[in-house]
Amino acid sequence: MDTALIPKGVKRCPIWQFALWISANGAVLAWGVFAMLLVYIKGLNQTNMNNAYGFALWIWADLAVIALGGGAFFTGFLRYLVGKEELKYIINYAVLIGFICYSSALMILGFDIGQPLRGWFIFWHANVHSMLTEVAFCLTCYFGVLTIEYIPMVLENRKLDKVPFFHNLGHNMHEIMAVFAATGAFLSFFHQGSLGGVPGVMFGRPFGFREGVLIWPWTFFLFTWSAAAFGPCFTIFITKITETLTRKKLVKDNVIDLLAKISGWMIFFYIIAKIIDTIYWATVTAPSKGFTFLEFYTNNPGSAYGLWILIAEIGVCGVLPALILITPKLRRIQGFLWLAVFLGVIGVCLNRWVMVLQVLAVPVLTFEDWFTYLPSWQEVATTLLPVAYGVIMISVSYRYLPIFPQERELNPIDEPAAAAREVIPEPSAAGPEPELSPAES
Amino acid sequence: MFPFSFEWIWDAGHLVFHGGLWYALTVLGLGMTYCIIKAVLDAGKGKGDHHH
Numbered sequence: 001m002d003t004a005l006i007p008k009g010v011k012r013c014p015i016w017q018f019a020l021w022i023s024a025n026g027a028v029l030a031w032g033v034f035a036m037l038l039v040y041i042k043g044l045n046q047t048n049m050n051n052a053y054g055f056a057l058w059i060w061a062d063l064a065v066i067a068l069g070g071g072a073f074f075t076g077f078l079r080y081l082v083g084k085e086e087l088k089y090i091i092n093y094a095v096l097i098g099f100i101c102y103s104s105a106l107m108i109l110g111f112d113i114g115q116p117l118r119g120w121f122i123f124w125h126a127n128v129h130s131m132l133t134e135v136a137f138c139l140t141c142y143f144g145v146l147t148i149e150y151i152p153m154v155l156e157n158r159k160l161d162k163v164p165f166f167h168n169l170g171h172n173m174h175e176i177m178a179v180f181a182a183t184g185a186f187l188s189f190f191h192q193g194s195l196g197g198v199p200g201v202m203f204g205r206p207f208g209f210r211e212g213v214l215i216w217p218w219t220f221f222l223f224t225w226s227a228a229a230f231g232p233c234f235t236i237f238i239t240k241i242t243e244t245l246t247r248k249k250l251v252k253d254n255v256i257d258l259l260a261k262i263s264g265w266m267i268f269f270y271i272i273a274k275i276i277d278t279i280y281w282a283t284v285t286a287p288s289k290g291f292t293f294l295e296f297y298t299n300n301p302g303s304a305y306g307l308w309i310l311i312a313e314i315g316v317c318g319v320l321p322a323l324i325l326i327t328p329k330l331r332r333i334q335g336f337l338w339l340a341v342f343l344g345v346i347g348v349c350l351n352r353w354v355m356v357l358q359v360l361a362v363p364v365l366t367f368e369d370w371f372t373y374l375p376s377w378q379e380v381a382t383t384l385l386p387v388a389y390g391v392i393m394i395s396v397s398y399r400y401l402p403i404f405p406q407e408r409e410l411n412p413i414d415e416p417a418a419a420a421r422e423v424i425p426e427p428s429a430a431g432p433e434p435e436l437s438p439a440e441s
Numbered sequence: 442m443f444p445f446s447f448e449w450i451w452d453a454g455h456l457v458f459h460g461g462l463w464y465a466l467t468v469l470g471l472g473m474t475y476c477i478i479k480a481v482l483d484a485g486k487g488k489g490d491h492h493h
Contacts, residue, residue: 128454141465167489169480
């Protein structure tokens with residue numbers, strides 16, 4: 001039925017199977033939309049946020065998807081500015097993943113601001129002393145960059161590419177993509193950093209507070225660094241999942257190997273910086289504010305925050321993936337590669353959780369107890385909404401757009417049979433397909 | 442916010458924040474304008490017709 005829209009020389013599942021897959025994800029999407037409507041209609045009382053938790057599950061999800069979407073800007077930086085040519089075979093997918101992550105982040109922020117109709121206030125009545133203003137500016141602009149990077153992929157669809165204007169537009173956009181990629185890298189550096197800067201400047205909350213250079217706390221640089229380091233892990237992780245689900249090899253091993261190696265070294269140096277930062281914070285910064293290191297991890301009944309979370313974030317999900325990815329023999333073993341990128345993804349999500357939610361759980365006054373928080377089902381549903389949206393976006397893009405340039409080469413199909421399928425449309429009770437001209441039908 | 446808005450103050454904060462925003466928007470806007478105009482001209486010259 002949709003054969004005319006599917007890229008040439010590749011095989012896709014039957015339309016009924018695709019529709020079933022989309023419907024299953026559509027059900028989760030619908031659940032999220034229902035919760036979203038409740039939040040919009042009834043307000044933030046649908047959440048379990050309170051005076052202690054002004055930031056909650058949504059902001060964690062926001063920071064997590066922004067960090068995971070960092071693969072787009074860093075891969076673009078490596079491809080267009082550093083000149084790593086091999087990465088052109090995975091840049092499309094990195095951009096798609098980034099586009100999904102950033103559109104999700106903006107959607108979640110739309111829920112969280114409580115008064116979406118006043119969302120434009122942050123641009124017009126900007127508080128230029130707030131790191132979050134800078135985040136809003138850069139996030140919106142960078143989403144524009146990702147949209148610009150995604151458009152040429154859409155224009156490469158078989159039917160759209162036949163229109164000369166679209167063909168030329170896609171070609172022209174490719175030609176100056178380095179300019180957009182450079183702008184994206186500039187924007188990403190600042191908004192990733194400012195997201196880290198928010199807990200870092202809160203001197204009233206010594207768990208998050210860090211010293212730094214000029215107006216930027218060390219968390220500013222650690223957040224940018226971690227997004228650039230772990231973002232490619234997420235790109236590889238999703239690529240591997242896609243390959244598993246489609247039962248196809250979509251990207252050559254040398255491309256994955258290069259990205260994994262760069263990611264590994266980035267994580268390696270990031271984690272050294274993170275360990276130094278943690279030691280300095282534990283021994284100098286926190287004591288200067290009247291806290292001992294163990295006060296942040298002990299005597300917290302009802303709370304799950306123990307030393308385990310620090311060990312998990314830095315050791316299990318930081319040092320371990322770094323060591324696997326920088327060791328050629330290990331990262332070339334599929335099991336270890338899967339493990340490393342999975343741990344990397346968990347690690348950066350854990351880091352964002354700690355810097356958003358654990359910061360708020362720790363009491364700062366002597367008469368306070370640890371604050372606990374459990375998200376409402378509406379918060380959970382609206383947080384799963386972007387996941388379902390992402391799966392649908394990837395599925396539709398994979399089916400109709402040439403996302404993986406090496407797919408045809410890696411999965412050759414019987415050309416005569418494919419050509420015959422292009423000429424002979426599938427029988428349909430509704431007659432010829434409406435989008436085809438009579439001659440094509 | 443623009444310099445003619447009543448809230449505008451000529452200080453480093455406003456210049457850096459809004460300068461960065463306008464810079465990014467200008468690059469994106471000019472880049473896309475260039476691509477669209479060139480695509481219209483190229484299509485007019487018959488470029489890309491071989492895809493029919």
